[in-house]
Amino acid sequence: MEDIALCGVSACLVVIVGEKKRKRKRWWCRKLFGEGPRFGVELLNKLRMNDAMGFRNFTRLTPIDFEELLLMVGGQITKEDTKFRETIPASLRLAITLRFLASGDSYTSLMYTFRISKQAISRIVPEVCEAIISALKQYVKTPSSEAEWRTVVHGFETGWNFPHCLGSIDGKHVQMVAPDRSGSLYYNYKGTFSIVLLGVADANYNFLYADVGCQGRISDGGVFKYTSLYNNLENKSAHVPKCEALPGRTEPVPYILVGDDAFAMSTYLLKPYPGCALDIPKRVFNYRLSRARRIIENVFGIMSSKFRVFLKPMALQPCKVECVVLSCVYLHNYLRKNSVSRQNYTPPGTLDSYDADGNVIEGSWRRDINERDRLLDLMAIPRRASANVHNIRDEFCSYFVSQQGAVSWQYDNIRHVVQ
Template identity: 35%
Template sequence: MEAMDWLDEEEEMVAVNAALLVLQYKSREYWIHPINERRHEFGKYHVLWPEISNDDNRCKMYIRMTMKEFEVLYNLLETKLRKQNTNFREAISPEERLLLSLRYLATGISCKSLGFEFCTGFSTVGEIVKECCEAIWRTLQPIYMPQPDQKHWKQIARQVQENWRFPHCIGALDGKHVQIQCPNNAGSAYFNYKGTHSIVLLALVDANYKFTWIDVGNYGRNSDGGIFETSLLGQWFASNKIDVSTDKPLTPTGQVGDEAFPLKRYLMRPFSRNN
């Protein structure tokens, strides 16, 4: 009996300490900041967006797309972005979540600034942008950037031949350094040859500059050629697993890249400028 009493006292102390921690936390922070509770009065989605959405030019300046394009994208993503209301708070609508994310992608503005604009918690903005970007990729990638097959590669090669007079080419390959603030404890991993910190977007595009394949997220210190070699597409080409035609005259067989890439059977690069 004494042992049971001792356990009850210990459990009671744990409960008391937990309650004190909760009270201490709530004394420092709001569950919802008073400003954010008035999102319907001050937030740009509720105040400014109804006016912008009626003007296509302003809409394109604000989110880089027309209202018609926004509606098409919204209809594709609505169910994926919808959240349930709870007893504690009203969920942010799918349309507002999409607008906030597109505003972030269109401007590169910080999550804190967007939080002030939309009267939303700063960490909530980051979660919304991440979830929305993932939903956009999962929904649109199979439609607009599916894995090309042999028929698709041949079509690209014909367009490159017609538009650019470059034969046997199924795409142009290059890397883009997306500048970032150096993450904590990252050392020189993201430091690139331009003297900034970045992650690399490596992309293959067709004759009309449209992406057919991308690799994003590599360290800025890595070269385009090194990233391509270790990428899924580079490994496919190196092991002949890519679905293109076999080598023969007047048949598309490879890609073009700049001097950052090695010369391969399936990759043409310009002559060196050294001599």
């Protein structure tokens, strides 16, 4: 009996000691958050009703686009009120996420903007980004038939004077804060930590394909090889048109992507001739290829200037960085394919253009962000290609200086070729 009594006393002592060690909360709710979500809702309403331009600058969407997007994602991000507190409305959740994407501000900074705790914001942003990706899936679609690919090809041939082009491809390093215990897994050649965004764009500055998540340390030749698009092209299951001769020519050539020196040249991907001491036909080819390849460069530039979360290292886990990047890709296409919002998202003068003589007129996005703020390019590594691949490039080169393929202004502008 004495032993039992002693055990009971010990148990009581343990409970008492445990209660003493328990840290008391300083407050149930900080005074800053006393208004709850009402402050953020009122802020949105004031901007929507009295300052449409301010609302667009705040969220990167017009009020109409915001309401349309809210209808698409609202069902996935709406929460129910509890007995303890009212929930944060779906409209405010969407606005917080869009402001994060538009500014790249920290969660602490957003906490003071919206009067909502950073712990809540840290849950809201990934959830809403996932909802955006799910709701806007139809806006980023890789062609799945020969007819769809031919539509893309027609856009490059008529708009950029480059036939047989399936798209413009490029990759960028998206910087982030080094993840805990990741070692050199995400360490890239520029000395920063990143994941890679690989994109293919059509002639209208829309993403046809995007792959996010390859670690920054992966060799640049391997980035493309880790994608599903590469596997489909290698296995000939991408449903691209079969080899055909260029207009006015007899030698069949395949349909190709255009890229830079970061990629290995193949039968479905062409890049410029290397070196500076090139003859005129090769310089013309490089110039014509560069005109088509600038599409994807503009896409990345526009996205970085509008969604400035890309201009700062993201202090998020890699899986959440992937989610943020993909949501921006889908939002870009959503705003580009909507005829009304396109005017607000990319007004005249935003994109690179060419005058009647073929001279480049740089878009305003290049002035909106500094050179040091742009997404990092993939590292260019010289690679040898097979003789057959070189023959394909030579056929395009010959076509561009032939009577059928030449354009009047190309010889006056070959000095602008981007190597």
